[in-house]
Amino acid sequence: MRLHLDNFTKRFDGNPVIEGMNFVVEDGEMLALLGPSGCGKSTTLFAIAGIYRADGGRILFGDRDVTNLPSQRRNVGVVFQNYALYPHMSVEENIGFPLTVGRIRRDKAEVARAVREIAELIHIEELLARKPAQLSGGQQQRVALARALVRRPGILLLDEPLANLDARLRLEMRSEIRRIQLETGITAILVTHDQVEAMSMCDRVAIMERGRILQIGPPTELYRAPVNRFVAGFLGNPP
Ligand code: ADP
Numbered sequence: 289m290r291l292h293l294d295n296f297t298k299r300f301d302g303n304p305v306i307e308g309m310n311f312v313v314e315d316g317e318m319l320a321l322l323g324p325s326g327c328g329k330s331t332t333l334f335a336i337a338g339i340y341r342a343d344g345g346r347i348l349f350g351d352r353d354v355t356n357l358p359s360q361r362r363n364v365g366v367v368f369q370n371y372a373l374y375p376h377m378s379v380e381e382n383i384g385f386p387l388t389v390g391r392i393r394r395d396k397a398e399v400a401r402a403v404r405e406i407a408e409l410i411h412i413e414e415l416l417a418r419k420p421a422q423l424s425g426g427q428q429q430r431v432a433l434a435r436a437l438v439r440r441p442g443i444l445l446l447d448e449p450l451a452n453l454d455a456r457l458r459l460e461m462r463s464e465i466r467r468i469q470l471e472t473g474i475t476a477i478l479v480t481h482d483q484v485e486a487m488s489m490c491d492r493v494a495i496m497e498r499g500r501i502l503q504i505g506p507p508t509e510l511y512r513a514p515v516n517r518f519v520a521g522f523l524g525n526p527p
């Protein structure tokens with residue numbers, strides 16, 4: 289599903305954190321929001337998810353204006369930085385949980401089928417009976433991803449999904465997340481402060497500084513023609 293942020297603005301206690309931000313993510317595209325800590329990446333993501341209310345502008349999913357819709361009605365899947373799995377539930381219950389709340393509830397057999405399908409896609413079929421505490425960091429992240437995708441959302445939002453993994457797993461999960469995004473054809477936004485991650489995983493990258501997008505484009509274009517010294521310095525040289 290196509291996503292359009294139109295003059296989006298967000299303030300905390302009257303202080304603008306995001307001022308008049310504009311961008312489009314095309315259907316099936318994966319965009320990175322890349323920038324230093326505190327520049328407003330998570331705020332933007334949470335506003336798209338409906339967790340934060342916008343203070344100005346519009347958020348459109350396809351032709352639909354979702355600016356004033358609550359989170360549950362936005363058809364988005366979110367993976368949070370700390371995964372936020374429910375510790376008392378099994379992996380199967382964690383993944384199926386979004387199907388058991390809200391307006392449209394599925395019966396047990398439907399939930400079990402949907403969980404199995406998504407577990408196969410993400411290669412975690414053998415983990416379904418475990419509790420989150422019995423999983424490695426990489427496995428927990430796969431479960432969080434499965435839970436975000438189980439309702440087959442139109443948009444997948446990933447907030448620093450690799451930040452808590454060691455270097456080897458981070459490399460593995462980079463290509464896994466991209467594989468899953470391409471296989472499902474889902475529109476996705478990856479929030480990260482890691483330039484190599486953004487440039488290697490995404491179709492386009494938006495470089496942010498203090499609540500604004502400085503430049504947005506495909507990785508090759510950003511490396512070839514950075515708009516200013518901040519962008520050039522932040523990106524460094526191509527890997
Ligand atoms: P990033 O994800 O890029 O590190 P954030 O979007 O989390 O940045 O934060 C952007 C700015 O907004 C920061 O200055 C942060 O302190 C502020 N901020 C974020 N969330 C809140 C909140 N719930 N209340 C007040 N200020 C916030």
Ligand code: MG
Nearest residue numbers: 329330331448
């Ligand atoms: Mg953040």
